[in-house]
Amino acid sequence: MNTQQEISRRTFIRSTGLAGVALTLGVAFPTRGETIEVLNTSAAETQGIDFNAWITIDTTGKVTLTNHRAEMGQGSFQSVPQIIAEELEVDLNQVSIVFAPGNGSKYGDQVTGGSSTIRGSYENLLRLGASAREMLLETAASKWSVPKSECYAEAGFIFHKLTTRKFGYGELVLDASKREVPKTVTLKDPKDYKIIRKPMPRQDTPIKVNGQAIFGLDKKLPGMLYAVVERNPRFIGKVKSFNEADVRKISGVKHVLKVQRDVFGNLLEGVAVVADSTWAAMQGRKALRVEWDDSGFDYPNTNQLYAAMKSQLQSGKVLSIKTQGDFVGTFDRAEKKLEAVYETPYESHSNMEPLNCIADVRTDSCDVWGPIQAPDWIQGEVCGLLKLPPEKVNIHMTFLGGGLGRKAFTDYPYEAVTLSRDIKAPVQIVWTREDDMTMGPFRPGMVYQCRGAVSKGGKIAALEAYAAGQNMNAQSPGADKTRYNSEIVDGLLKPYFESIPHYRFGDAPIDASIPVMWWRSVYASTNAFAFESFLDELAFAAGKDPLDFRQQHLGEPRYQALIERLREVTNWNNRKKNEGYGVAITECFGSIVGEVAKVTRTEAGKVKLEKVWAVMDCGWYVNPDIIKAQVEGSIIMALGAATKHATTFADGKAVEHNFDRYKMSKISEIPEIEVHVMDNQERAGGVGEPGLPPFTPALTNAIFDLTGKRIRVLPFSLDEV
Amino acid sequence: MAAIKLIINQKTYSVDSDPTMPLLWAIRDVIGLTGTKYGCGIAQCGACTVHLDGIPVRSCSIPVSSAASKNITTIEGLSTDNSHPVQQAWIQEQVPQCGYCQSGQIMTAVALLKRNPNPSDKDIDAAMQGNICRCGTYPRIRKAIKTAAQLTKSKAPAK
Numbered sequence: 001m002n003t004q005q006e007i008s009r010r011t012f013i014r015s016t017g018l019a020g021v022a023l024t025l026g027v028a029f030p031t032r033g034e035t036i037e038v039l040n041t042s043a044a045e046t047q048g049i050d051f052n053a054w055i056t057i058d059t060t061g062k063v064t065l066t067n068h069r070a071e072m073g074q075g076s077f078q079s080v081p082q083i084i085a086e087e088l089e090v091d092l093n094q095v096s097i098v099f100a101p102g103n104g105s106k107y108g109d110q111v112t113g114g115s116s117t118i119r120g121s122y123e124n125l126l127r128l129g130a131s132a133r134e135m136l137l138e139t140a141a142s143k144w145s146v147p148k149s150e151c152y153a154e155a156g157f158i159f160h161k162l163t164t165r166k167f168g169y170g171e172l173v174l175d176a177s178k179r180e181v182p183k184t185v186t187l188k189d190p191k192d193y194k195i196i197r198k199p200m201p202r203q204d205t206p207i208k209v210n211g212q213a214i215f216g217l218d219k220k221l222p223g224m225l226y227a228v229v230e231r232n233p234r235f236i237g238k239v240k241s242f243n244e245a246d247v248r249k250i251s252g253v254k255h256v257l258k259v260q261r262d263v264f265g266n267l268l269e270g271v272a273v274v275a276d277s278t279w280a281a282m283q284g285r286k287a288l289r290v291e292w293d294d295s296g297f298d299y300p301n302t303n304q305l306y307a308a309m310k311s312q313l314q315s316g317k318v319l320s321i322k323t324q325g326d327f328v329g330t331f332d333r334a335e336k337k338l339e340a341v342y343e344t345p346y347e348s349h350s351n352m353e354p355l356n357c358i359a360d361v362r363t364d365s366c367d368v369w370g371p372i373q374a375p376d377w378i379q380g381e382v383c384g385l386l387k388l389p390p391e392k393v394n395i396h397m398t399f400l401g402g403g404l405g406r407k408a409f410t411d412y413p414y415e416a417v418t419l420s421r422d423i424k425a426p427v428q429i430v431w432t433r434e435d436d437m438t439m440g441p442f443r444p445g446m447v448y449q450c451r452g453a454v455s456k457g458g459k460i461a462a463l464e465a466y467a468a469g470q471n472m473n474a475q476s477p478g479a480d481k482t483r484y485n486s487e488i489v490d491g492l493l494k495p496y497f498e499s500i501p502h503y504r505f506g507d508a509p510i511d512a513s514i515p516v517m518w519w520r521s522v523y524a525s526t527n528a529f530a531f532e533s534f535l536d537e538l539a540f541a542a543g544k545d546p547l548d549f550r551q552q553h554l555g556e557p558r559y560q561a562l563i564e565r566l567r568e569v570t571n572w573n574n575r576k577k578n579e580g581y582g583v584a585i586t587e588c589f590g591s592i593v594g595e596v597a598k599v600t601r602t603e604a605g606k607v608k609l610e611k612v613w614a615v616m617d618c619g620w621y622v623n624p625d626i627i628k629a630q631v632e633g634s635i636i637m638a639l640g641a642a643t644k645h646a647t648t649f650a651d652g653k654a655v656e657h658n659f660d661r662y663k664m665s666k667i668s669e670i671p672e673i674e675v676h677v678m679d680n681q682e683r684a685g686g687v688g689e690p691g692l693p694p695f696t697p698a699l700t701n702a703i704f705d706l707t708g709k710r711i712r713v714l715p716f717s718l719d720e721v
Numbered sequence: 722m723a724a725i726k727l728i729i730n731q732k733t734y735s736v737d738s739d740p741t742m743p744l745l746w747a748i749r750d751v752i753g754l755t756g757t758k759y760g761c762g763i764a765q766c767g768a769c770t771v772h773l774d775g776i777p778v779r780s781c782s783i784p785v786s787s788a789a790s791k792n793i794t795t796i797e798g799l800s801t802d803n804s805h806p807v808q809q810a811w812i813q814e815q816v817p818q819c820g821y822c823q824s825g826q827i828m829t830a831v832a833l834l835k836r837n838p839n840p841s842d843k844d845i846d847a848a849m850q851g852n853i854c855r856c857g858t859y860p861r862i863r864k865a866i867k868t869a870a871q872l873t874k875s876k877a878p879a880k
Contacts, residue, residue, distance in 0.1 A: 073819030073856045201815055206803055208820030209811040211756015211796035215821055218755035226750070251722075251739065278759075279739065279746040352760055352768060352821040352855045401758070401821025402855050433761040625815055629861070633818055636857025659765035659853060667859040668846035 023173040025132050025181060026054030027124045038131040038181050055084060055132050061156055061170030063088070063095040070373045071204060072403030073633070074688040075626035076118070078202040082622050083122055086195045087129030087188065089153035090169070097203055118622060119590050119684040130185040132176075139176040140167050190620070199625035204399070216356045216371035216398045217430065224358065224426045227419055228281045229259055230288050231270035231439055234652040236513050237294035239269045247273055247288050252280025255423050256288070261411040262381070263441065263515050264475035268411075272419055278430050297513050299652030302445075306343065308510045309447040309468035318466050318506035319484035325502030330462040334453030336541050337462075340534055342450070343713045344526040345646030347443040347519055348654070350662060353401020354436040359416035360426035365392040366417060371400035373408035381410045382417050404637075405518030409441065437662055438654040442647055443519030444470040448530030458542040459552060460500045465489075465530065468508040472516045485509065491524030491586045491693045492531050499553040514649065520637060521689040524588040528693030529642075529700075529714065532584035536701040537710065546701065547572055547583050559585075559592065562617050562678060566594040569676055570613045579610075580706025584697035589686030591618040595635070595694040597671075597702040607703060607721040609639070609671045614691060616675065619682030627687050628675040634691030635673055640665040642696040646715050725789045729754065730798030740786035744778075745769045747785040748795060756796035756824045760853070767852030770825035771795050777832040796824035799831065806876060807831050810869035818856035826852050830866050839870055 024041045056064045065084050071077035081097050133153050140158035141148040150161050159166045190197065207213040232239075244256045255274040260267045273284035331337055357370035366386055372378060375395040382393045400407055416429045431439070446469035455461040471485040484507040497503070519525060539549035551563045566583065567573065575581050578600070585594040598611045614631045621627060645662045648655045656662035675691075700711040703721055711721070727734045729752060736751050748757050748771070757780060760768030764779035771780045772794040780788075799805040803812065807830050817823045826849070833840055833848040840848070845866050854862070 071819075073817075075818070201812065202817075204820070205812050205815060205817055208817040208823055209796075209808045209827060210799065210803055211754070211824050213820050214755070215758075217759060218749075220753070220755075277742075277746065277750045279742045279750065283739075350855065352758070352766070352819065352853070354759070400819060402819045404855075430759075433763075433766075629815065629818055629858070632860055633857035636859060637855070658763055659761050660763065664766075664853045664855065665857075665859075666846075666850040666853070667862060668850045670857075670859045673860055 022056050022058045023132065023135070023177040024054055024056040025128060025135075027128050038128050040177065040181055043181070055088060055128060057132070057169050057173050059170045059173055061168045063090050063156070063169070064098060065095050066098050070375075070397055070400055070403060070407070072371070072373065072400035072407065074630060075202060075623065077204045078200065079118055079622040079626060080125060081203070082195055082200055083118070083125040084129040086193055087126050088133050090156045092195060092200060092203065094156055119686055122620065122622075122684050126187050127185055130187055131181055134182045134185055135176045135179050136169055136172050138179060139172045143167070143175070196622050197624065200623055202626070213399050215353050215401045216358070216369065217353060217401070219358055219369045219398055219428070221358060221360060221426045224428055225254060225274050225276060225423070226278045226281045227272045227274045227427050227429045228278070228285050228432060229270040229272045229415065229429060229435070230285055230290055231435065232268060232292050232294070233438065233654075234292070234294050234297060234299060234513070235268060235440065235515060236266065236297050237269070237292040239271060240291040240293045242271045242288060242290045247284045250275075250280065250284040250287050252276045253284040256284070257419075257422060259415055259419050259422075261415040263411050265477050270415075272429070274419070274423055274427060281430070282432070294652070297652070300512055300514070301650045302648040305445060305510070305512060305514075305649065306447060308512070309445070309508070312468045312508040312510050313447060313449045313466055318508045319482070321484045321486060321488055321505040321507055322497070323504040324497070324500070327462050327464050327502045327504045330502040331451060331453050331464070334461055335456075337451070337453040338537055338541055339449070339451045340537055340710075340712060342448040342530040342533060344446045344529055345641075345714055346445040346514070346648070347641055347645070348437045348440070348647050348656070348662065349402075349404045349406035349519060350437055350664070351400075351402030351404055351406060354433055355406070355412045355431040356429060357413045357416035358426065358428040359413065359420035361386065361417060361420040364388070365394075367394045367396065368413050368417065369396045369398060370413060370416070371403070371407055372397050372413065373400065373403045373405075374410065377408075378410050378413045381414060385414065385417060386421065404520045405522070406441075409517060433659070434657040437647075438657050440654070441472075441515035441517035442654075443525065444472060444516040446526045448527070450530060450534040452534060452538050454538055454542040458544050458549070460538055462502040463500050464504050465534070466506040466508055467527065467530070468510060470512055470514065470516045471507070471509040472518070474509070475515065481509065481511070485523075487523040488527065490522065491528040491588050493554060493559065493585060493587045493592065495554045495556050495559055499555065513652070520634070521588060521692040524586060524689075524693040525638070525641070528584065528586045529696045532586065532694065532697030533700055533710070533712065536582070536697065536704065540704075550583070550585060558617065558680070558682065561680070562592055562594050562615055565615045565676060565678065566596060566613065569615065569674065570596045572596070580702040580704070582698045582701025582703070582705055584694035584701060586690070586693040588690050588693060590683070591616065591685030591687065591690040593617070593631070593690045593694050595691075595698040597695070597698040599699070599702045599706050601706065607706065607718050609699060609718065611672045611674070612695065612698070614673070614675045615678065616687075616691060617678035617680065617682070618685040618687050618690070619680060620684040621677065621687070624677050627677050630687050631675045631691035632673045634689065635695045636665055636670055638692045638695035639670065639699070642699060642714055643716060643718050723786070725785055727752070727785070727788060727793060728790065729793045730795060731792075736785065738785055741784045743781050744771070744783050744785045744788045744793070745780040748780060748793075754795050754797050758821055758824055760822065760825070765853075766822070767825040767829060768822050770828040770852065772828060772832060775832070775835065777829050794828075796828060799827070805831070806872040807834065807865070807869045809872055810865040813868055814861045814865040816858050816861040816865050818858055822852065822854045826854065826862055830862070830869065833866065834869055834873060838873060840866060
């Protein structure tokens, strides 16, 4: 496979168009889930539409497919073309894959977040492939003067069923490109899929085992300078002064200047040291002394933040999200009732590739290269910043060394663009590991207060869950803080809202100067720990088996099927007495995932996580091996956040600044993981995130099963249970 | 500044640099071999692993001057065509997700297998635990090391 990582879509279409011998069809996605016509390039140009995804076939039969989303490990590089190739009837080995660059047109949604790549676009992608195939079929039928029904497409050829005649796609594109795009196409029955639902090897693997894959930090431009930035460790303060002359004395240093980045509309400040190599810039920064003006801001530490959350919960200042029935009356009258408080920590994303970005700002245009989850947002921001039209701002996506939500944020390209503008040279900003880990935005720390009661029949009679923490959706200046954060209920299975007669969910937000944002699976990553732990506590109070307890509240066939599968693969009904088993089932980003953890005692008396089973129901799906990899990775990431690392604050600054203090899970600490994927007729759901939330409560519920000890505060050490 | 002789993947380079600059930045910024990654700068993640006279080292934490005239192997030096058994095994087991840490993982695994052609789970844990993977590809790394051991055996000439 030939991987072209950087190519402007316009240049690409223009160059293929100039030869006049290519068939190019594309789609643009107006908003998630809506459908739009499949168009050829001339129709798209007439309507001013920029394609998000497109197919080009040239006269040699070479097929090029785009991936309109970022590749950060989740596999869209593979799965987007895998969908198109199925209906186009080409072998994946015969195609080249390119990244689509940032698209500033209002039609585009390229942000890779919310596990949305496949579920938001698969129907359009199937239609795109099928439309091109139909045009090629029509062209061949017309050349042979036979009915289209006598022709079929396979592996890049159109065959005539009644004779041995065939055309390669390349022989047909000239005529096919002149045909109308069909208004409707028939899509395959999933049982006839040849590529989709098969564990096809990823096309990006070969270049990721030999150093050839280009990540943001690997991109170089001629004459490019390197910058590192000393940013305010308390996030919000301003630069008062800095020792420019001293820093300029360091060999290789070219510029020392103030730089800003936009974090939720707040311009956060730093001082950039620009040099002729990364190392020289780092040396310059060592000599840099910045005096900050931090006046007017709190210097919170972790204890104060959590005390504020608890006091907010106790004050009763709770924004109501969702209520049903009479919680208070039912709870007060109930015989069996309980209360519990759960705490989850702040976390940094700590992607293996630290943040970085290249900008080359010229008088009338700008190019940006980087590990970017949201090229279209960045294009929008840069256009505003430089007062340039979208066609003058090119956002190029490299591979991402992890994203996890952090690289959907636009602050680091903002920094690079303003710096390049100010020094009038192409520049790569390199965030050191310490910068990446301490500057946020972080996953917000949360405190959950749950109360509930069980009926005599052993069902949940009443449930209350209030969550306190920073609202990541209300950080901009002037944000409406009276609005509740609806994401506080994310993760909980939908049928509970039917089967629990009396409930109320509420949001008790706190204000703090710490920037917070999406971290893989967002609020579900913490909500699930509270909800699924508390359900387990209610099940125990009701004297019920935790899986049976859940099953009786989740009547819908889809949930029943998942539970039965979980029961079967874990041999749940024959669990051994000296082993601890815990279950948790959550739902987010359109997918339902159930996980079971098994723990044992070692001879030394320590708790050991032996095995995790996961059953993923993501509805319609593309590549079972990528799903398995995503669930394995989600479990391991959750294990780290549950048992290894957290970000704490002292004097307003993040304390953990590198992997010596912020310890990741190691290969020696991971359990055996077994992943199963449900086959059904449901719509496609997300894959990259939904496997994360259920793991932690499954683990702590298993520890309770083994030891009788409830863990309600994260992170905890497995060695100290 | 001083001219330092570096032998990387059997090719000799003369690098004019601050002798205290870590080998990592010489490899990446000066010579332009970007397969070796910056991850932490303090030898805590393993993304920058290269071989120095066959021994895996953290290139972020050794000065370029101490690598002078020694044989350095980076990920680019394993093969020109992904034919190294560890690369083959990584492809077969579909190990990488984001891929950023994999150069370091592979270099550490290659050194392990050279020393111990048939590693147990415990051997793998001991050798690989300095290499962090945020995507959580560990189960597949474990499998791939065992696959690579098999591939190496089947390639080795019969005695």
